[in-house]
Amino acid sequence: MGKITRRPTKPLQVNPFRLTQPMGAALAFLGIDRCMPLMHGGMGCTSFTKVFLTRHFCEPIAIQTTAVTDVTAVLDGGDGSIVEAVANITKKVTPSLIGLHSTGLTETKGDDLRGVATQVDYPLVYVHSTDYEGGLESGWGKTTKALIEQLVEPTSRTRTDKVVLLPHVSLTPIEVEKVKDFIALFGFEVHALPDLSTSLDGHLGEKQSALSNGGISVETIKGLADAALVISVGASMQPSAAALLKKNSEIRHRHCAHLQGLEATDQLVATLLEANGREKPPASVIRWRKRLQDAMLDSHFSLGQTRVLLVGEPDFLAGAGQVLSEAGTKITLAAATVDSPQLDTIPADEVMVGDLEDAEARQANYDLIVGNYHTEALAHRCNKGLVLRGYPNWEIVGNQLKNDLLYEGGAYFLCEVANAAETMRAAPH
Amino acid sequence: MAQKPKIRELLDESACAHNKNKKSACNAPTPGATTGGCAFEGAQISLFPYADAAHLVHGPMTCVGASWETRLTHTRWPGRDLTQMGFTTGISTNDVVFGGEEKLRQAIDYIVKHYAPEAVFVYSTCVTAMIGDDIDAVCRQAEQTHGIPMVPVHAPGFVGSKNLGSRLAGEAVLTHLIGTREPENTTPFDINLIGEYNVTGDMWQYTPLLEELGIRVLSTLSGDGRVANIRSAHRANLNVLVCAKSLISLPRKMQERYDIPFISVSFYGKRDTSASILAIATALGDAELIERTKKLIAREEDILDKKLAPYRKVFQGKKAVLNTGGNKSWSIASALQDLGLEVVATSVKKATEADKEKAREYLGEKGILMTNPGQEQAKIIDETGAHLLLAGGRSLFTAIKKKIAFADVNQEKKKSYGGYGGLINLAEDLKNSLQNPVFNNVARRAPWEK
Numbered sequence: 001m002g003k004i005t006r007r008p009t010k011p012l013q014v015n016p017f018r019l020t021q022p023m024g025a026a027l028a029f030l031g032i033d034r035c036m037p038l039m040h041g042g043m044g045c046t047s048f049t050k051v052f053l054t055r056h057f058c059e060p061i062a063i064q065t066t067a068v069t070d071v072t073a074v075l076d077g078g079d080g081s082i083v084e085a086v087a088n089i090t091k092k093v094t095p096s097l098i099g100l101h102s103t104g105l106t107e108t109k110g111d112d113l114r115g116v117a118t119q120v121d122y123p124l125v126y127v128h129s130t131d132y133e134g135g136l137e138s139g140w141g142k143t144t145k146a147l148i149e150q151l152v153e154p155t156s157r158t159r160t161d162k163v164v165l166l167p168h169v170s171l172t173p174i175e176v177e178k179v180k181d182f183i184a185l186f187g188f189e190v191h192a193l194p195d196l197s198t199s200l201d202g203h204l205g206e207k208q209s210a211l212s213n214g215g216i217s218v219e220t221i222k223g224l225a226d227a228a229l230v231i232s233v234g235a236s237m238q239p240s241a242a243a244l245l246k247k248n249s250e251i252r253h254r255h256c257a258h259l260q261g262l263e264a265t266d267q268l269v270a271t272l273l274e275a276n277g278r279e280k281p282p283a284s285v286i287r288w289r290k291r292l293q294d295a296m297l298d299s300h301f302s303l304g305q306t307r308v309l310l311v312g313e314p315d316f317l318a319g320a321g322q323v324l325s326e327a328g329t330k331i332t333l334a335a336a337t338v339d340s341p342q343l344d345t346i347p348a349d350e351v352m353v354g355d356l357e358d359a360e361a362r363q364a365n366y367d368l369i370v371g372n373y374h375t376e377a378l379a380h381r382c383n384k385g386l387v388l389r390g391y392p393n394w395e396i397v398g399n400q401l402k403n404d405l406l407y408e409g410g411a412y413f414l415c416e417v418a419n420a421a422e423t424m425r426a427a428p429h
Numbered sequence: 430m431a432q433k434p435k436i437r438e439l440l441d442e443s444a445c446a447h448n449k450n451k452k453s454a455c456n457a458p459t460p461g462a463t464t465g466g467c468a469f470e471g472a473q474i475s476l477f478p479y480a481d482a483a484h485l486v487h488g489p490m491t492c493v494g495a496s497w498e499t500r501l502t503h504t505r506w507p508g509r510d511l512t513q514m515g516f517t518t519g520i521s522t523n524d525v526v527f528g529g530e531e532k533l534r535q536a537i538d539y540i541v542k543h544y545a546p547e548a549v550f551v552y553s554t555c556v557t558a559m560i561g562d563d564i565d566a567v568c569r570q571a572e573q574t575h576g577i578p579m580v581p582v583h584a585p586g587f588v589g590s591k592n593l594g595s596r597l598a599g600e601a602v603l604t605h606l607i608g609t610r611e612p613e614n615t616t617p618f619d620i621n622l623i624g625e626y627n628v629t630g631d632m633w634q635y636t637p638l639l640e641e642l643g644i645r646v647l648s649t650l651s652g653d654g655r656v657a658n659i660r661s662a663h664r665a666n667l668n669v670l671v672c673a674k675s676l677i678s679l680p681r682k683m684q685e686r687y688d689i690p691f692i693s694v695s696f697y698g699k700r701d702t703s704a705s706i707l708a709i710a711t712a713l714g715d716a717e718l719i720e721r722t723k724k725l726i727a728r729e730e731d732i733l734d735k736k737l738a739p740y741r742k743v744f745q746g747k748k749a750v751l752n753t754g755g756n757k758s759w760s761i762a763s764a765l766q767d768l769g770l771e772v773v774a775t776s777v778k779k780a781t782e783a784d785k786e787k788a789r790e791y792l793g794e795k796g797i798l799m800t801n802p803g804q805e806q807a808k809i810i811d812e813t814g815a816h817l818l819l820a821g822g823r824s825l826f827t828a829i830k831k832k833i834a835f836a837d838v839n840q841e842k843k844k845s846y847g848g849y850g851g852l853i854n855l856a857e858d859l860k861n862s863l864q865n866p867v868f869n870n871v872a873r874r875a876p877w878e879k
């Protein structure tokens with residue numbers, strides 16, 4: 001491992017790519033069927049989040065705000081606007097759950113969400129998600145943990161065929177579906193929490209309801225504790241797995257730092273084989289493993305001469321870094337949104353928490369960028385190759401259908417990056 | 430908490446039409462039933478297009494993290510386009526506890542050193558306003574240190590809506606920039622464009638025509654704007670407010686203070702564009718200029734009509750239903766009519782009385798004004814035999830069910846629909862929508878559906 005810088009070194013951020021905890025929380029709530037995420041703060045935070053996610057997913061996004069004003073901010077402890085917001089929401093729609101999450105403003109005031117939750121006579125899960133700490137990934141992780149703590153019913157029974165999957169925020173809807181299907185191939189019934197694969201996967205829905213549409217149901221969440229196995233993906237999801245084990249100590253927990261590349265997928269397969277007691281995985285899995293091996297060899301020549309800058313959430317960096325470096329890509333710089341234990345596992349020469357100005361200052365060190373929409377201008381300015389991944393991704397249609405995971409996604413991903421590297425090298429500078 | 434008296438005054442600003450009846454009620458959003466951006470966003474929209482200035486957002490990451498590089502406000506500023514950059518103090522728990530002023534001071538120093546902007550706009554946001562950071566004092570000091578304007582913008586989100594934020598932004602410009610510099614020269618036909626942000630280059634559709642007429646755009650707030658120019662805005666002969674009621678207090682105050690008259694215009698559609706150019710010439714009051722202008726308008730309309738002729742054939746007899754909000758309910762309708770489409774219905778949900786009147790005027794007696802478009806539009810499509818639905822993404826399924834073409838009015842537009850030239854872009858896009866078989870094709874029943 002190379003050098004790791006864990007905190008920004010400047011008094012400001014220039015061209016930031018860090019996103020916030022409230023947004024991560026809202027997104028997690030959108031992975032629950034017929035949920036209404038309710039952001040507790042000024043109306044602007046909600047509006048920005050809504051517009052941001054609408055553009056990212058090309059889908060209408062359900063989310064509401066408690067619309068705290070300078071007057072209510074001073075006068076009340078937060079309960080007034082929350083209670084009023086719940087009343088106004090439920091006047092018009094009947095959500096299965098209200099997902100209350102805070103912002104910097106209401107955390108600065110010190111609003112007592114828990115106290116308010118007891119006053120509200122409606123199914124509600126609350127989470128403290130200030131935006132002056134953490135980021136998208138931790139907001140999503142904290143919300144998952146809150147959902148488990150506040151909804152899942154404790155039990156001591158387990159069903160041997162039931163698996164809970166806890167995916168980190170950077171997995172696209174189709175990636176969540178691919179992992180679910182993969183686990184199901186081994187004979188398990190699998191539930192993802194949160195589950196964007198059936199809500200924000202870009203399907204044409206009959207009804208454009210004012211609530212989230214698809215995702216895991218509240219009933220299913222309540223019954224998650226009888227799973228035999230919980231698989232957490234990404235360091236940000238470890239605390240959620242721990243919370244589930246508290247509901248039933250009989251559950252076995254398997255943690256995956258990520259699910260990208262040959263080695264990580266092999267480990268998942270080994271876990272699943274151990275759990276189902278079979279010798280071999282299904283034929284399609286074996287076939288895809290061979291295709292990934294082939295893709296690694298086909299792409300290694302191009303990737304072996306490519307120096308890459310990775311930009312994104314820590315859990316994403318670990319996975320993308322691993323699959324690329326397995327084929328010989330040199331990850332010269334990984335720029336992370338926030339600090340995380342995951343930073344230690346990223347196979348890069350340098351890992352830093354910072355902004356795109358910092359990344360630009362090191363432009364001599366890389367040829368190609370794998371990162372979000374904001375890296376596009378950087379790539380243009382500095383003549384770098386570009387593969388768009390992460391939040392936000394406003395430029396390409398179909399980003400929710402991009403799968404980079406497991407044997408299959410790894411094969412596609414390596415080919416895509418290698419092709420982008422060749423296009424870049426062929427372009428006249 | 431630092432309570433800025435100015436905010437309270439502006440809340441009572443009579444420019445807000447609702448205010449006549451219920452004091453400041455229009456500024457209090459309803460918890461759980463609110464859409465729309467905050468005051469900070471309004472200020473950002475109004476000021477960010479100054480590409481030669483740095484825009485430093487003093488707050489946690491939410492405010493700018495999700496919003497920078499989202500607006501296509503083009504500029505010809507030859508230096509680095511600072512509009513397309515995000516600057517934020519990105520305050521942390523530590524700053525919340527101990528105050529963020531020192532960090533802000535350092536951030537300003539950093540920006541001046543590395544990017545040499547013509548000015549720095551400093552935006553307060555909810556958290557930094559709440560903890561009482563004195564951005565006025567920091568700006569005053571920094572201005573002395575660095576010798577360029579430092580403009581504090583007091584529009585934290587929790588004071589109200591986007592509109593209020595735009596007003597507050599105008600206030601900041603009036604207080605700190607306008608009148609602080611004399612222009613190199615003046616002409617009798619100097620104007621300021623207020624509220625034109627040059628999104629997708631809209632402004633450039635008509636400014637060459639103004640130039641040709643000898644009308645000089647002395648400054649803008651803030652499309653393709655320059656700090657140096659807005660500082661001289663007090664020497665203009667006319668303020669032209671472009672499609673932006675939220676900024677009306679600025680030209681009015683400039684009228685009081687500098688005796689500059691103002692007019693309101695819109696450059697959307699042929700009729701509005703012609704009327705607006707003529708209105709500017711008329712307000713400038715020079716008979717010869719007015720004559721020149723009439724000739725130019727006739728010439729431009731003629732060119733446009735020739736270019737639109739092939740499209741008119743496509744649009745002949747085609748009917749459109751329009752479901753959008755605010756002034757778009759009539760301004761888009763007017764543009765559609767200019768193209769030869771018949772607008773059979775438009776939405777007036779949440780529209781002001783003035784917008785409703787305008788909509789009625791454009792659509793005529795037979796036109797349907799929908800008060801609940803979500804419910805009504807499907808039926809109206811059936812009854813009128815409409816061919817095209819222009820609405821937000823939520824209505825897409827209605828169009829598919831009815832097997833008619835759909836155009837997303839809220840989609841982030843990438844090309845300009847403004848002025849005469851923009852009408853050709855609009856015509857091309859609508860033609861493509863109408864002729865695209867996709868809406869019919871996706872409506873195909875699955876083999877397992879009865």
Ligand code: SF4
Pocket residue numbers: 041042043044045046048105467468469470488491492553554555556584585586587
């Ligand atoms: S409401 Fe306040 S915290 Fe939220 S985006 Fe607006 S200014 Fe920022």
